[in-house]
Amino acid sequence: MMDVGRHPQVEVMTMTEVISCEGEPGNYKVQLRKKPRYVHEDICVACGLCVDACPEVIGNRFDLGLKARKAIYRPFPQSVPAAYVIDDEYCRQCWRCVKACDVDAIDFDMKEEEIEIDVGAIIVAIGFDEFDAGKLGNYGFGRFQNVITSLELERMLNASGSTNGHVVRPSDHKTPKNITFVQCVGARGEGGRHYCSRFCCMNAVKDSMLIRQHDPQVEEITILYSDLRAFGKGFDDFVERSKSENSATYLRGRPAKIDLVPGTDSLELFVENTTSREQLRLKADLVVLSLAAAPRKGAVELAEILGIDTDTYGFISRKDPAVSAVETSREGVFVCGSASGPEVIPDCVAQASAAASRSQLFLNEHRIDVKKADIEQLDLSGPPRIGVVVCHCGINIAGVLDVDELVEYSSEIPDVVIATGHQFTCSGTGQDAIVELIKEHNLNRIVVAACTPRTHEPVFRDTCSQIGFNPYMFEMVNIRDQCSWVHSKSRKDAQVKARDLIRMGVARARNLNPLYEGEAPMQRAALVIGGGIAGIESATDLAAQGFEVTLVEKEARLGGRLDIPFLKCMYPNMRPASEVMDEKLDRLKNSGARVLLETDVDGISGYVGNFEAKLSGKSNDVLHIGAIILAIGADLYVPVGEYGYGKLDNVITSEQFENLLMMDISDLQVDGKRPINVTFIQCVGSRDPNGFTGCSRYCCPTAIKQAIQLAEIGINVTILHRGIRTVSAGAEEMYRKARGLGVLFIRHSETDTPSVIGDEKATAVRCKDDLLGKTLEIPTDLVVLSVGMRPRQPETHKFHDMLKTSLGLDGFFLELHPELAPVETAVEGVFIAGTVQGPKDIVDSVAQASAAAAKAATLLAHDNVRLDPAVSVVDEEKCRGCGKCAEICLFKAPSLHEVSPGVFTARINASMCKGCGTCASWCPSGAISAMHFTDAQINAMIDAALPVEAKL
């Protein structure tokens, strides 16, 4: 949030809504209505004096009314913009806040404004609302105090939330002994909604583990589920961990009703355990309803204004749910995240980047490369001449600490030339005062004792940079957030602490060194490896933005698994794959990307901005590129020896079956006969404790898609599964349709897998039905094995060695962060797109591919690679070449170089180093310095914090 709030090219307008939108893609005129905040964002310093003055106390909506707030408030502590807001509904205009405000930020004359803006593209990211649990009367929400929602629980579990991290029963504030989660509330058929809400299963599993870790008094947690949909990367492993740690009991069933246990506040749930077929009455002290996502209030109205379609539920419609997660029915208007249906965070983030990438195509001319003007650098050499500014921050600091005393104290510290105080150092006049101070006293170090460097160091550094004062000679001391705000009840000790902190800051300042940002040239070109749907999408998006893109494909054709003969049609709308392929190839052609078929990559060297790739095959070019997108796809599992595959010729894989479907389906023949019974076996090569433990995501909807085609021509279809996971858009509806067509879904347990009967041919499949508790023998003419995905070999190992990017435990390429950076890798400039990162279906692969393109474009938009100087450097004199640093660094910044025969030294590539300093502390010979956090600087602070003599 802070990044977006601070970004020079992003203007954040809160409390604003769209009232009209006219024009065409690339040139929209949007009318906005901005509601009055009654607080000037640019003046408010978020000190909170107004809150203390406000007499109105109301329930905080963010904490769902479980915690109080005032009529003037910040929605939550980290909110952006960091300014207070007045709640019209409750404010009685007593003006006490106006009197309390030191900076005159509060303005009751603010009026509603209408603003018109010109934009090229629009992204709808309005998110979702929780399903209104009150609509389901049988669960007793709203009637029984101890039936709460998953969001209320989430706030309780948050350390800064409504109950400071403790789970309590709302009725008596006691810790519940047993807690029951009810899943799918408002989803999968309930409350008129058919879709699966995707995130609730994992959320319940996570919360149950958190409660167990936090509150040993909670004795039992039960999760009532329909299917545990742990479909994402690593999700199944997480569920397994929860089961092995016994953090919850998993019980398959939905409660018919929830009632009070007479005479108590506890609850009784009437539920059938559908695996053991028992009717149960479960007692619970607290019931948590895992609420589904519902469309955002006002989504339909917004869609009407923007001229885009919504679906039957009221989510924003996607133009083609099989292929693109971000395109709406109107060109130049995009959607991302849960605005178009429930999503988990990793997919939301990927979609957000994809929407950004697609929007770029409409903004080409507007892209700006931010350049810094040349400013003459001040000479800061010589003995330290330190200036100290102590900030009052209104009464935020001065109300607790004696600032004048701190100024006097500071001025007596050796090397301090001048110490002074200022009301609001971060304000315009405060910044000017710093500049004056530096010039007047010829300072070469400056220390500001004020708030936290996490928010304000960039502000002060900017001021320094503007006058050519090296920003790394600036030091900040935190005497507000970490002193006056938290020690107001022990002022004497707070004063001592503030003095100590300033002394430590000055000690560090003495040891600061000027650092200079480096630059390396940027090769504004990209290489996309792999010509499947993901590679095509990445290459197209990047090339259309004007970057030089080379797409290499090993085979003689593009399309990967999407092309004939692999795929006939796509779920959920049964669109022919060939049609989609033609469309995609057309776009690729028009984008100007260079396509090299029958070409392989033999070697890659270099680093972000300056990679060198050697090609082989039809082209032997050597490419100089700034970024690489890896989109080599995945293999499908080959189930040799399983279920008679390879031995019985009517046992085939889902891919082979898709091939059979290519011809006219009414001509479908097995052994020269039209099949009467077809059986699908799911999770072949997925969710396998001895192999790939994850879910392959695409197989459930694929089997259903294939089954529907068979059922429509009267063939009996049985699908044997361990829980159907139809999580993608439209898939749950497909599942319903298949059931309506008579497709038989038989659920078996994870340990009791089906077996195929037959000597030369499969004649039947034996399976223990979980629901009936009986073993069934199902006659069959054809067995289709729904095979999962595996990392593509040998390519995965090859590129892992070549690019030094990490692999996950599952063997797929590891993203930098599952939620925050799903397409980035630990190696800067290398991005991953599609199934190379883990199993996913087409729509998710395409979203990820666009996201990778967006991330690559952000990098390539600059003329130079900016090199942060606050990174680790090696003193080659001291280095003995042990290689420890190279071993531990995840980003592969350090590497060993042979300087003379047999003599090695480590060198750190500044463009790859992130500046964590871990290598500096691991180096056994002390050869590595973490710049700006050197041993000398840290030791000086320790010394200053703990003076051994009465001298400084």
Add this chain to the structure above:
Amino acid sequence: MTSEQVKTKDAVTPRKSKRRWTPNIIVFACNWCSYAGADTAGVTRIEHQPHFRIIRVMCSGRIQPAFVLKAFERGADGVLVSGCHFGDCHYIFGNERAVEQFERTQRMVKLLGIEDGRLRLEWISAAEGARFAEVINEFTDQIRDLGPGPFSSRRAGSNNGKP
């Protein structure tokens, strides 16, 4: 560590009055999580005991044994090392290395004869302001119970803050 320090240790005389004594605690905190958590405690105004001094580093992986030992050598009564929760590290791997370093530090601290309870490792996220305050209060009380550290007599005065 040298004989000089061992001598100093021997020279420590336990103070009679514990009531007036305030401990000196050094907290090493990573920029992204635990330092931010301390800020969050501030933003939400959660009072906690003021006898600690934070030294900010970018990542808990930077906190080498020498820093901790130096703090004890200079007379710190307790040292808290803190970073991001596992899986939350801004640098992905830094806190995993921090644990290994911390374990080495613990062994060295033990060799010096410093009680276990004077050194602690905690994971605190940027959102956990309340937890930060809780950890500080708990650790401060623990150190108060343990009394002055073995090298605390080297410290100037009782840190009355006079320059």
